Amino acid sequence: MTTQDTKEKNTEVALKKAFVKLVTAKTFRKMTIRDIATTAHISRGTFYLHYVDKYAMLAAYEDELIAGIEQIFADYTKVALKKSDQVTDNVFYHMFVYLNRHKRLVQTLYRIPESSVMSKMTAFITAEVARETITGESDQHGEGIPLEYARAILVQNISGIITQWFQKAQPESPREIFDIFMNSRVLSPIDLTALVQNEK
Template identity: 30%
Template sequence: MNKIDRRVIKSREAIKKAILELMTEKNFDSITIRDISERANVNRGTIYLHYLDKYDLLDKIIEEHINNLRELCHNASEMTFQEGNYVWFEYFAEHHLFFSTMLNTKSAAHFRSRFLDLVVEEYRVEVDTTKGTNQGLGDEVVLQFMGSAVVGTVEWWFKNGMPVPPRVIAEQTGILLDRNF
């Protein structure tokens, strides 16, 4: 495996941070590569060295976080919903700029959709509509309902400035998930 030069890593992180900061200030469509390069303190060519355009940049950032969340799910497969939620909410808090930007700006509908797809995909193995509280309901209805509840709760948490610590929100959402799965 080739080791990536620290300067490359530093440039990529500055570029990612720059676009997220700019998205909190103005609409994504108004952001230019020049805006990003100035904010990141890199040449425009450096951005094009790593990304095709601003859409590719945003897609790669979203993909990185979706993959990280998926990996956290796989590592938490033996945990309760509360424990697994705690891992997620800690990750959300650690990456506050990304998630608050993606869930609080009008230009972030694509991320919300991808996040909902991930939640539904990860909960699919938990759905059993042959018994219990969800008996007789459609699998897809239950999945969309629970997925939307989780995504909506995460949105609420960020929009309100993370009013409760990650552990508390994880415990409370975990209890609600345990009641319904």
């Protein structure tokens, strides 16, 4: 890596830290390029060498996060949807590990109304799940459920758990949230309703 490459990488790190800090403190809408440059200790000119505006910056961070998830699905092709002691091959486990590693960025993106990261993530997971045959699980949990509806339920299950996970002040560990996800796969809506009512 050249000196210039190192400098650009350090600038990117500073920009991302500034982005996270400012969205938390001021919200994305009120954050300005001047704010970002000042917080990152760079000039506005240097900012524009990296991004056209803050919306391009937002899109870049979303795409970076989604690209990481895409790579995980490429590396770990076992989309296991039933409980197993083998978690090291499970793509969803590694997805939770990845999201936890980038927790601050994920939580920041979730705070931004203009962010489309959740819809991008949902679209990708939907496409991946569509490649899997989950008819067996559909038959297990309820006869007469068309496959496309079973897939939609699964994707909403994943999206809902991820959203709830990152809204917590003290989120569970990747293994804990993975276990919660896998346990949720064997619960019927009636079981889930009973759990909620018992907490009242």
